[in-house]
Amino acid sequence: MVYADSVDIxxxxxxxxxxxxYRQWRTAAHGAWSSPGTFPESDGWYLPTTTWREIVKAATEVGRDVTPWLHRAEQLARGELVARVAPLYAYLGIHAYAGQHADNAGRRLTVNAIYEHGTERTAKGALGYRLGMTMTEWACRYLMGLGQTWHIEDGGPDPDPALRDLFKDPARTLPDLWGLHAGEDAYWLIEAKGGNVRKKSLDEGWHQLKEGSKILHAYEHRLILCGASVQRQGDLFLTIDHDRHGGKPPSAARGERRTGSQPAGMPEDHIGDSDxxxxxxxxxxxxxxxxxxSAPPPRLGAVGVSADRSTRRAQFGGLTTPLEHDASTQEIRRAARARTDDEDSRRALSRSMGLDDFLSYRIPGTExxxxxxxxxxxxxxQLHREDALIAERTPGLRAEDRRVADEPADEYIQEERRRSERHIFRDQQEQLRTRIEPRVRNAYERGAERTWRELLPSGQEPTLDLEEHPGLLESATPETYLAVRQEDLPYEDR
Known part of the structure; x- marks a missing residue:
């Protein structure tokens, strides 16, 4: 189905x-994407359709986990979200073309005039990094069904505990990400490139993947090199270079359960039966x-979403469900609006009618x-509280405890220190995992019966919004919500 923010990639x-x-992204015959959630059987050009909502959601979730540094400066999380999505809004545009398949949107992403004529090289580099990571996350998870991705510098897949230190060896040049594809029962090692991607850059990425493959050689794994290419007067297109290596399947690995062992696709689809x-x-x-x-209470709101999670599971075309065609959510919203104007009564009535109230927040500096x-x-x-206790026991981890005078002058030494601190933090997380999991599970189950007044630090109940908002493009997963305004989509050159 084509939506107002649908684009073809x-x-x-x-x-x-x-x-x-060269120009094959426009001139070649592109096959229809007919293998959702799996790796395609044959190489060649394909033309899947997605939404801008899926792309920006991928942008918010991929990359280095910076939360260990935010335990006493939580408001910095807003700035990190801005950094992840702002370059996409600033420099990407949309243009129309003649789609090749009936279910294509007839629109593609490209760079806008500001990027082409007025952007300096360093700013283009910033877009290249964010675009590479975002589109790699989208391709691997939203298109091909990979499970949650993890930044490899925090430790790669470790079916054998002996591999853990090898992935953390600073002397090795390793790829960006890794994940587990449950459908293939194989690990994926992933390197992302973005911007004006040329063969030299891809060769460097392939070398990084080969280094990771040397460590993981005994286990089934696939190498994925994703190049998100965009340049003047050209469409955004992806090249996915790949290689598969045989070995023991991850499911056969013995020992403790490892991070990344959840089932395929969106983790939220399996929350009920998988810690x-x-x-x-x-x-x-x-x-x-x-x-x-950390948001100011007046900036928070609540939005009504159907409590039936089964209607929002990962499906053909992506991991999120656009709500403009979610009849259940729209009907309950209309019914609740018509029956009461009192805030408390409306909230109680909405829940009794099968509507859940999701907390919502517009990220400052973004749309x-x-x-x-x-x-x-x-x-x-609950997980944040557990992490905070670990951070308290990790010397120097918190950015707010640092003094400039204590920092080494050499940037490389600084990065190695940061890497060491992250590894200590992650190791403690894994060591305490069996103790933390039941607490997080208990908090999750009890959360359904708690009010936002009880959950939020401010103790205030956000206003429940059930009104119609023309032009607001909403989407949801079983447990999350995302919305953009149609008028705020990347500039469309008609």
Whole structure:
């Protein structure tokens, strides 16, 4: 189905780095994307359709986990969210074209005139990094069904405890991300490139993947090199260079349960029966949780979303469900509006009619509204408390405890110190995981019965918004919410 923010993304699959496929993103015959949630059976050009909402959601969730540094400066989470999405809004545009398949949107992403004619090289580099990470996350998770991605510098897949230190070796040049594809029963090692991507950059990324493969050689794994290319007078297109290596399947690995072992797709789809999925979902949404927790109370609101999670599970075309065609949510909103004007009565009536109230917050400096359920918010709160206790025991981890005079002058030494601190923090998280999981699970289950007044630090209940907002494009997963305004989409050159 095509929505107001739908765009088509040309994707080329091939078996290794090669030169830029000049203009083939427009001239080649593109196959329809017919393998949702899986890796395609054959190489070549494909033309999947997605939404701008899916792309910006991917942007908010991918990359280094900065939350260990935010335990006493939670408001900085808002700035990090701005940094992840602002370059996309600033420099991308949309243009129309003749779609090749009936379900194509007939619109593609490109760079806008500001990027082409007025942007300095360093700013283009910033867009390239964010675009590479965002579109890699989108391609791997939203398109091909990979589970939660993790930044490899915090430690890669470790089916064998002996591998843990190898992935943390600073002397190795390793890829950006890793994840577990449950459908393939294989690990994925992932390197992201973005911007004006050329073969030299891809060759460097392929070398990083090969270094990771040397560590993981005994286990089934796939190498993924994603190049998100965009340049003047060209469409945004992806090249996905790949290689698969045989070995022992991750499911056969013995020993303790490891991070990343949750089932395929969106962790939220499996929260009810998997502690790994719950921990993965809470960890993935921690940045959003901290942004909302630290927001001024008047800036917070609540939005009504159907309490039936089964209507918002990962499906063909992505991991989020657009709400403009969610008949259940729209009907309950209308019915609740018609029956009462009193805030408390409206909230109680909405719940009795099958509507859940998700906390929502417009991220300052962006056109993005994010939100989450009471259950997930409560789980994040508990995980945040557990992380804070670990941070207190990790010397020098918190940015607010640092003094400039104590910092080494050499940037490389600074980065190595940061890496060491992150590893200590992550190791303690894993060591305490069996103790933390039941507490997070209990918080999640109890969250359904708690009010926002009980969950929020301010002790205030946000106003429940059930009104119609023409032009507001809403989407949701089982436990999260995202909305953008149609008028705020990237500039469309008609």
């Amino acid at each position: 040309p994707v080329l699959f091939r078996d290794g780095p090669a030169k830029r496929p 790994d999925a719950l921990m993965g979902a809470a960890r993935a949404q921690m940045l959003m949780y901290l942004a909302m927790r 993005l509204r994010l939100g989450m359920s009471r259950r997930l918010f409560a789980a994040c709160a």
